[in-house]
Amino acid sequence: MRAADILRFARDAAAGYPMRTSLSVLAMSIGVAAVVVLTALGDGARRYVVGQFSSLGTNLVIVLPGRSGTGGFNPANAITSTPRDLTVDDAASLRRLPGARRIAPLAVGTSEISYGGKLREVMVAGATAEFIPIRNFELAQGLGLPDEDWNRGSPVAVIGAKIHEELFGNAPAIGRLVRVGDRRLRVVGVLKPIGQGLGMNTDELVIIPVSLAQAMFDSNTLFRIMIEASSREAIPATKEQVTAMLKQRHRGEEDVTVITQDAVLATFDKLLGALTLGVAGIAAISLAVAGILVMNVMLVAVTQRTGEIGLLKALGASARTIRLAFLAEAAMLSAVGALLGYLLGQLGAFALRQFFPVFPAYPPDWAVIAALGTALATGLLFGVMPARRAARLDPVQALMKR
Amino acid sequence: MPLIELAAIERRFLLGDTTVRALTGLDLRIDAGEYVAVMGPSGSGKSTLLNLLGLLDRPNEGSYRLEGRDVTTLSPDELAGVRSRRIGFVFQSFHLVPRLSAAENIALPMTLAGIPLPERRQRVARALQDFGLANRADHKPDQLSGGQRQRVAIARATIMQPALILADEPTGNLDRHTGDEVVNLLETLNAGGVTLIVVTHDQGMGARARRQLVMEDGHLQYDSGQNAHARR
Numbered sequence: 001m002r003a004a005d006i007l008r009f010a011r012d013a014a015a016g017y018p019m020r021t022s023l024s025v026l027a028m029s030i031g032v033a034a035v036v037v038l039t040a041l042g043d044g045a046r047r048y049v050v051g052q053f054s055s056l057g058t059n060l061v062i063v064l065p066g067r068s069g070t071g072g073f074n075p076a077n078a079i080t081s082t083p084r085d086l087t088v089d090d091a092a093s094l095r096r097l098p099g100a101r102r103i104a105p106l107a108v109g110t111s112e113i114s115y116g117g118k119l120r121e122v123m124v125a126g127a128t129a130e131f132i133p134i135r136n137f138e139l140a141q142g143l144g145l146p147d148e149d150w151n152r153g154s155p156v157a158v159i160g161a162k163i164h165e166e167l168f169g170n171a172p173a174i175g176r177l178v179r180v181g182d183r184r185l186r187v188v189g190v191l192k193p194i195g196q197g198l199g200m201n202t203d204e205l206v207i208i209p210v211s212l213a214q215a216m217f218d219s220n221t222l223f224r225i226m227i228e229a230s231s232r233e234a235i236p237a238t239k240e241q242v243t244a245m246l247k248q249r250h251r252g253e254e255d256v257t258v259i260t261q262d263a264v265l266a267t268f269d270k271l272l273g274a275l276t277l278g279v280a281g282i283a284a285i286s287l288a289v290a291g292i293l294v295m296n297v298m299l300v301a302v303t304q305r306t307g308e309i310g311l312l313k314a315l316g317a318s319a320r321t322i323r324l325a326f327l328a329e330a331a332m333l334s335a336v337g338a339l340l341g342y343l344l345g346q347l348g349a350f351a352l353r354q355f356f357p358v359f360p361a362y363p364p365d366w367a368v369i370a371a372l373g374t375a376l377a378t379g380l381l382f383g384v385m386p387a388r389r390a391a392r393l394d395p396v397q398a399l400m401k402r
Numbered sequence: 403m404p405l406i407e408l409a410a411i412e413r414r415f416l417l418g419d420t421t422v423r424a425l426t427g428l429d430l431r432i433d434a435g436e437y438v439a440v441m442g443p444s445g446s447g448k449s450t451l452l453n454l455l456g457l458l459d460r461p462n463e464g465s466y467r468l469e470g471r472d473v474t475t476l477s478p479d480e481l482a483g484v485r486s487r488r489i490g491f492v493f494q495s496f497h498l499v500p501r502l503s504a505a506e507n508i509a510l511p512m513t514l515a516g517i518p519l520p521e522r523r524q525r526v527a528r529a530l531q532d533f534g535l536a537n538r539a540d541h542k543p544d545q546l547s548g549g550q551r552q553r554v555a556i557a558r559a560t561i562m563q564p565a566l567i568l569a570d571e572p573t574g575n576l577d578r579h580t581g582d583e584v585v586n587l588l589e590t591l592n593a594g595g596v597t598l599i600v601v602t603h604d605q606g607m608g609a610r611a612r613r614q615l616v617m618e619d620g621h622l623q624y625d626s627g628q629n630a631h632a633r634r
């Protein structure tokens with residue numbers, strides 16, 4: 001029998017039993033669609049987190065006060081329970097390090113901002129000139145903080161887009177005096193709106209010189225020191241240098257935590273990648289179930305069409321022809337199911353992207369290929385047994401069944 | 403030249419723990435071009451004999467030579483090849499594939515044999531013409547009358563131009579009139595040189611054959627051709 005004829009025969013046979021055919025096609029397509037949608041979700045989550053981390057800045061090394069649990073037991077830490085402050089001078093000392101391109105000390109707190117009788121609570125970030133470029137913030141109007149002595153900050157402020165809108169509306173803000181806490185500050189810049197991201201929402205942020213913030217909050221310690229390494233390759237060395245410098249300044253105690261954005265990113269990337277893989281694996285189980293269903297459908301087909309198989313044998317069909325015809329039918333069921341599932345899955349991912357535009361829910365290529373491959377392979381694999389059973393039928397017995 | 407030579411054929415079936423001797427001690431010789439009716443009571447082994455002659459079944463003992471060749475030793479696929487090229491079947495219940503059109507059902511043996519599509523088309527068209535089915539080509543079996551169905555089945559049985567046509571009660575599901583038409587059709591084929599073996603319950607139809615075999619309990623009880631062969 002010619003290949004084209006086998007395919008046509010299998011197609012007609014599948015079309016001849018619409019209920020059974022649509023059932024197995026449906027099962028297969030649900031399996032494939034599940035893999036596509038779930039991996040799109042998993043990979044979307046991964047991309048979202050990675051994107052958010054990248055938006056924090058590039059090549060970041062971040063210093064936190066206090067020793068975090070990682071790094072094992074250190075006897076020095078056991079003695080001193082309260083960590084030493086992380087000061088502006090600590091931050092300043094890091095400027096000399098060869099691997100550091102930009103440094104920004106960061107102190108945060110909440111306060112009130114008022115202008116023209118309007119008052120609201122705000123998040124205040126005490127920083128220096130390089131904070132804005134390190135964090136990749138963009139200015140809509142005006143300038144950033146002035147590059148000046150970190151310990152004697154000018155009375156100026158850069159305000160977020162939403163603050164600007166609420167206090168000034170359409171009126172110009174640059175050059176106006178606002179009150180933040182008990183200080184009168186001149187607005188020198190307005191940030192572009194960016195909305196909610198990982199970390200802080202700059203739309204409702206006021207950035208002022210770090211020394212002013214520390215005085216306002218009556219605190220000497222910093223929330224963070226942000227360091228931008230000169231290149232991606234320089235990140236590990238910079239981390240070492242920062243750790244060594246601060247240890248030296250703190251009398252040999254490692255009482256700060258230095259993290260790199262890279263490491264955090266890699267961890268999340270790996271974690272969410274593994275999650276996607278796991279989800280894909282679970283969804284793949286539905287493919288195996290679909291494969292078993294195809295097998296049962298084909299076994300039913302063999303039983304139902306026993307008379308026909310006997311006839312084909314009487315008409316001179318070889319065992320191979322009958323095997324191929326049934327295998328082709330099983331392959332067709334799973335191929336159509338896989339294709340349909342792929343389309344359904346892409347449609348689902350598309351819908352996800354429509355409803356959650358920030359979420360890049362695209363199924364990864366490997367998942368799509370694996371899903372389609374598994375669908376076809378299980379369909380064929382589970383089609384073999386029924387096909388062999390059909391080919392082995394005794395023609396006389398088969399013909400008697402009708 | 404003998405088309406069929408059976409010698410000392412035994413065919414037994416195991417039913418539970420009893421053995422049914424469906425055919426026993428059967429010797430039979432049928433020449434090419436003969437028209438043979440096989441008769442006898444139900445359960446006498448007529449269908450078993452026909453299945454054996456059609457290479458759908460094998461004897462437990464004895465030899466079967468078809469066109470001079472011992473076919474009892476052939477592999478299943480070799481048997482399928484012989485069936486495809488040399489034997490056509492006509493069944494009581496037609497055995498048409500319900501989802502295929504009349505034309506496709508007729509073409510099925512050629513499709514299975516891998517004959518190219520243009521040749522198939524041409525031969526099916528001629529067969530539809532010959533069997534008076536020209537305007538039924540695209541009809542499914544359930545859109546055909548019993549007589550039309552059996553004509554499709556006969557067209558299918560002859561499409562590979564076999565040497566032997568085996569018909570097991572071909573008129574069993576038809577009324578008198580259409581049954582006669584079908585028999586006429588088969589007789590025309592026989593007149594064209596095809597060997598025709600028909601199993602029938604119908605005395606009248608059996609009488610129309612040039613040779614009658616009567617089976618009883620797996621034996622060949624009567625053979626009208628015995629004397630003719632002996633005389634020859």
Ligand SMILES: Nc1ncnc2c1ncn2[C@@H]1O[C@H](COP(=O)(O)OP(=O)(O)O)[C@@H](O)[C@H]1O
Binds near residue numbers: 442445
């Ligand atoms: N597959 C089988 N298994 C068991 N017994 C069978 C089988 N086929 C036929 N027989 C038995 O063989 C005998 C002959 O059957 P069959 O050739 O069908 O008779 P007929 O066609 O003359 O009515 C019957 O007794 C029947 O029961």
Ligand SMILES: [Mg+2]
Binds near residue numbers: 448449450
């Ligand atoms: Mg019978």
